[in-house]
Amino acid sequence: MNYKSTRDNSIEVKSSEAIAKGLSPEGGLFVPESIPTVSLTNIKYMADMSYTQRAKEILGRFLTDFTEDELENCIAAAYTKEKFETNSIAPVYKMNDSQYVLELWHGPTCAFKDMALQILPHLLTTSVKKLGIDRETVILVATSGDTGKAALEGFKDVAGTKIIVFFPDEGVSQIQRLQMCTQEGKNVFVSAVNGNFDDAQNGVKAIFTDKEYENELLSEKKALSSANSINWGRLVPQIVYYFSAYCDMVKAEEIECGDEVNVCVPTGNFGNILAAYYAKCMGLPIKKLICASNKNNVLTDFINTGVYDRNREFYVTTSPSMDILISSNLERLLYMISGGNDSLVKGYMTELKENGKYAVSDEIKEEIKKNFYGGCADDEKCAKTISDTYEKFGYVTDTHTAVAVAVHNEYVKETGDETKTIIASTASPFKFNGAVLSALGNEEQVAELDEFRLLDKLAEDYELRVPASLKSLEEKEIRFEVVCDKNQMKAVINEFLKN
Numbered sequence: 001m002n003y004k005s006t007r008d009n010s011i012e013v014k015s016s017e018a019i020a021k022g023l024s025p026e027g028g029l030f031v032p033e034s035i036p037t038v039s040l041t042n043i044k045y046m047a048d049m050s051y052t053q054r055a056k057e058i059l060g061r062f063l064t065d066f067t068e069d070e071l072e073n074c075i076a077a078a079y080t081k082e083k084f085e086t087n088s089i090a091p092v093y094k095m096n097d098s099q100y101v102l103e104l105w106h107g108p109t110c111a112f113k114d115m116a117l118q119i120l121p122h123l124l125t126t127s128v129k130k131l132g133i134d135r136e137t138v139i140l141v142a143t144s145g146d147t148g149k150a151a152l153e154g155f156k157d158v159a160g161t162k163i164i165v166f167f168p169d170e171g172v173s174q175i176q177r178l179q180m181c182t183q184e185g186k187n188v189f190v191s192a193v194n195g196n197f198d199d200a201q202n203g204v205k206a207i208f209t210d211k212e213y214e215n216e217l218l219s220e221k222k223a224l225s226s227a228n229s230i231n232w233g234r235l236v237p238q239i240v241y242y243f244s245a246y247c248d249m250v251k252a253e254e255i256e257c258g259d260e261v262n263v264c265v266p267t268g269n270f271g272n273i274l275a276a277y278y279a280k281c282m283g284l285p286i287k288k289l290i291c292a293s294n295k296n297n298v299l300t301d302f303i304n305t306g307v308y309d310r311n312r313e314f315y316v317t318t319s320p321s322m323d324i325l326i327s328s329n330l331e332r333l334l335y336m337i338s339g340g341n342d343s344l345v346k347g348y349m350t351e352l353k354e355n356g357k358y359a360v361s362d363e364i365k366e367e368i369k370k371n372f373y374g375g376c377a378d379d380e381k382c383a384k385t386i387s388d389t390y391e392k393f394g395y396v397t398d399t400h401t402a403v404a405v406a407v408h409n410e411y412v413k414e415t416g417d418e419t420k421t422i423i424a425s426t427a428s429p430f431k432f433n434g435a436v437l438s439a440l441g442n443e444e445q446v447a448e449l450d451e452f453r454l455l456d457k458l459a460e461d462y463e464l465r466v467p468a469s470l471k472s473l474e475e476k477e478i479r480f481e482v483v484c485d486k487n488q489m490k491a492v493i494n495e496f497l498k499n
């Protein structure tokens, strides 16, 4: 199967090229030219499989130029019990008769980005090798916290790669800083940048678009690459866990194979929920895709009105990984729903770039409404949902997951649709312990205790276990203490690459 660009149908590449390149040269995103199908018989058969076997079934349908061995090796390197602290990798927790929580945070950094970033480095290095390209891949990341750590863990000691992460000196939590500055691995480097996230991000962007620097690196057989969520290699592993969750529910006799379920996803860049839409198009019996946003509700408005408008105030919320005004992966949805209309998609994206806004046609709007429901919850509602959910079901969710639970509750109230629903849980409550403990009525302690004591408190008071990777942080050796200015970032990279 080949891949096309959302902005130019004449571009066609193999899956390994789509992954090695990341972005199409004219700015479009790579999408499969057709959607492979999975029959109910296949799904029934997959119900008895392990997560890694299910992954092979799904990835194999998309990455058709990978050999079976190559796929198996990538999967085996990514999804291990050591890294995920559980054999089931992405377990489903039945919260009540209609809400099934798909826990995507058992990986090394306690957030769902591990699901894709644990396998992406292997897909990437395999792709580069397959294409016969003789070069080292240098991953460059600017992070506001979570992605950087997940990328570091994913690329750590992967042969043929180096990774450098820049984070804003003023912009990350104590735990996030420690997670990055204690990072192990021979091929990693971490630096703080004076300033905020935009400073770090703009610095990295400037380096990516520096042609002269690109050529300089190429002469040393090195190429820069990003671990960005627009890479197909980050999206495709996310399709797997929706099939896996459905299979788990069939196996546990919560549903019969063929029964429809809803899926509800706390959304930022639209990657996670788009993966669920792909699963639906492939034949997974999904009725409605419920798109949950926080106060940055640009997607809620888009689904309800057909107008995407990023010209609005930006809010910092307690679910920071969803504080996004441009959801890049929406471009792939528009391409699919318009039947592969590249010029239409290109037009929308030009309008977005020039005016910060576009309006889709009535047909596209209707098709989106048929598949998606959009809702949002602000910080106050999110906090109330955390405490209500704990009181009713004894289950503690993180802030991002709580936004999804809140929107799902609202959806059921509004529509009366009580179809069993898979709710994507994207972070461990320990990762956002301050906001979670405050929501549960511990504001005073949150103001007094440091983050490590808060971990213990959350565990003790709510009968949970602190994830090993967070617990061990306090004792770990600090390996990286560099703080640079925005204009020194290239020098930091060069210094690291020399060794």
Ligand SMILES: *Cc1c(COP(=O)(O)O)cnc(C)c1O
Residues within 6 Å of the ligand: 111, 112, 113, 146, 229, 266, 267, 268, 269, 270, 271, 272, 273, 321, 322, 400, 426, 427
């Ligand atoms: C990245 C992230 C999200 C948003 O996912 P998208 O694929 O960008 O929509 C939600 N929750 C958490 C915890 C995240 O890290």
